[in-house]
Amino acid sequence: MLDELRSASDALNAALDRYLDICTSIRQHYCKGDNNVSRDLEGLSLIANEVLLITSFKTKIHQADAAISLVRNTMPTVVPINALPEEILSRIFHLVTYGEPCKFHHTYEYPAYPTLLTHVCSRWRQAAINSPTLWSHIDLSSHGFRGSGEPHERHLAHAKTYLARAGQAQLDIHVAEDFPHGLYVHDVRISDFLIPLASRMRSLEIHIELESDNRPDAYKSGYTLCDDILSCCLIICTPGTLKHLMIAPKGDGNGSFIQSRDVPEDTIVGDWSPKSTLDIDMKEQELEGLLFPITRLRLSGRFPHWSSRAYHGLTELRLYPHGSITRIPDFQFTTMLAESPQLEIFEFGLDIDRSVSRPPPVHMNNLRVLVINTDALNAFLPLIALGPQPIAVSLTKPRSLYLTGRTLVKKHPQVGPFLSSCNITDFYARDFETLLEISYLVDSMPNLRTLALNIRDAVGHLDARPEERLFASRISLDILYLVGQIQIHYDNLVIMLKEYHVKKLVLGWDFAINSDIGFGLVTRKDVEEEMTDLGVDVEFYSPLDTHPTDYFGHTFASYESSLI
Incomplete structure (x- = not known):
């Protein structure tokens, strides 16, 4: 030929x-x-x-x-990647597709991958389509099952295409909604779509956003949808197959405990009896048997009872307050942690009810990410003890201290000793009001390598500690992130860069660097030139990029995606 x-x-x-x-x-x-x-x-x-x-x-x-x-x-000498076997090419496709969190929302703007991979060449298309697990993440919205028109038809076609290509692979189901984009009533269509898939669900994520100014019927719509999905799926999910459960309704409203239909209505949980529960049509033993093998739980608004075996054997646990469920007794909290000795990621935003006899701290020797959003630091910190392993810590300033003029270290003096006892290599400080507060905290972290700051006021001069160095010169940072709509005084920035020996500075798209005579550095070119003179690399990220602090796992609170 x-x-x-x-x-x-x-x-x-x-x-x-x-x-x-x-x-x-x-x-x-x-x-x-x-x-x-x-x-x-x-x-x-x-x-x-x-x-x-x-x-x-x-x-x-x-x-x-x-x-x-x-x-x-197709010739390897011309396109070297084609020298790879299809199995390795498929693995690369998986890394590209799942290397970033899913950002699907009700607008039907689907992730570019893996579909885009099928448009490159026939070999890539064949390799992608022949990889069922590449298509196992299914994005859904209840709006796609109601109404008519091109967006609805495209939504259903997209889901059906992924299902066909996923074959018999286990599925990761992601339902995302925003109310009152379209108020939801009991609708069997989304349930009918999910029921045949439930036995293959490896992951179920329900992400419902309810803004605080929404109508009360919007709240009801969001919870109705959430409860409909849980009720129809949990009774069919296969124990041991379901490994990840995320329930995240954002907004005001009543929280509920998930329980078996067999649990008496007057069941007391600790010292508190819930006003509402989500009763699943399963026997208690069956429900516990389904929840026990789960290894990743991210919960807000809908929780298994604190005594449930759902909290045993976890590698990731994220708990956020919602509505009427905002507290946990200290003895149930420590029991929960003790039953998950392999826990690697822990995010906590509840309050803690302290008992007369405080339980001993739980040693968390495998923890690598700790995200603290609780106001109950005085009760929380004495209950955990971290090992010598390197750890990333995110700390949000307690809401009770906002705009009070009180600093964290004065209100919660045990924070400094706790941070000093940990081998913190990555630290994210969120919602602090001044750089001065940050400097006190960072002094406690000699092994710090990455620092991210999202603070309210970085403009005022750092002159409140005249008799001691503002920053601990023993620290050498690989990366300093300044995230959010941050304004920082140029002198403060230079002090931080020099005293922390910063190698790379990462700025958000809406940064502002001020000076005594106004805005000092207002363009990227200004910043790049100044950082070059200081010997610091600089990068910028836009809202379309993966958020730099996703590493810290703090994004569940704002419903951006977190660690995968």
């Missing part, structure tokens, strides 16, 4: 040379003197037809070019 190609190519080259010579001669003949082709009717018709033929020749040449280029692009 290659000999035929060589022969045809030689013949085509010779024919094109002859054809070009003839066309050139005709032009020279008819474009000089009195030899006008318009007087030759036969020649006029032939020339007109020839122009059409040349167009068809171009089309055929383009088709031949596409065919040969396709073959060329």
Whole structure:
């Protein structure tokens, strides 16, 4: 076949040379003197037809070019990635597809991958379609099951395409809603769609956003949808297959405990009896058998009872207050942690009810990410003891201290000793009001390598500690993140960069660096030039980029995605 190609190519080259010579001669003949082709009717018709033929020749040449280029692009010497076996190529596709959190929302703006991978070339398309687990993440919205029109049809078609390509692979179901985008009532269509899939669910994420100014019926809509999905799926999910459960209704409203239909209505949980429960049509033993194998729990608004085996054997646990469920007794809190000795990621935002006899602290020797959002620091910190392992810590200033003028270290003096006892390599300080507060905390972290700041006021001068160094010079930072709509005084920034020996500075898209005479550095070019003089690399990120602090796992509170 290659000999035929060589022969045809030689013949085509010779024919094109002859054809070009003839066309050139005709032009020279008819474009000089009195030899006008318009007087030759036969020649006029032939020339007109020839122009059409040349167009068809171009089309055929383009088709031949596409065919040969396709073959060329499969050659490993030309495109080295094609030297990889399909199994490795598929693995790379998985890393690209799941390397960033899913940002699907009710607007039907789906992630680009893996669909985009099928548009590159036939080999990539084949490798992607032949990888069922690449298509196992299914994004859904109840709006796609109601109404009509192109967006609804596209939503259903998208889900069905993914399901077809996923084959019999275990599924990660992600339901995202925003109310009152369209108020939800009991609708069997989304339930009918989910029921056949429930036995294959490896992950179920329900993400419902309810803004505080929404109507009360919007809150009811959100909880109705959440409860409908849980009620229809949990009774069918396969114990041991379901490994990850995320329930995240954002907004005001009553929280509920998830329980079996067999639990008496007057059940007391600790010292508190819930006003409402979500009763699942399962026996208590069946429900506990389903929840026990789960290894990742991220919960807000809907919780298994604190004594449930759902909290045993976890590697990730995130608990946020919601509505009427904002507290946990200290003895149930420590029991929960003790039953998950392999816990790696822990995010906590509840209050703690302290008993007369405080339980001993739980040793968390495998923890690598700790996110603290609780106001109950005095009760929380004595109940946990971290090991010598490197750890990333995110700390949000307690809401009770906002705009009070009181600093964290004065209100909660045990914070400093706790931080000093940990091997903190990454620290995210969120919602603090001044850089001065940060400096006291960071002094407690000699092994710190990455620092992220999201603070309210970084403009005022750091001159409140005249008799001691503002920052601990023993610290050497690889990266300093300034995130959010931060304004920072230029002098403060220079102090931080020098005293922390910062190698790289990462700024958000809406940064502002001020000076005593106004805005000092207002463009990226200004910042880059100044940082070059200081010997610091600088990067910028936009709202479309993965948030730099996703590493800290703090994004569940604001419903951005977190660690995967």
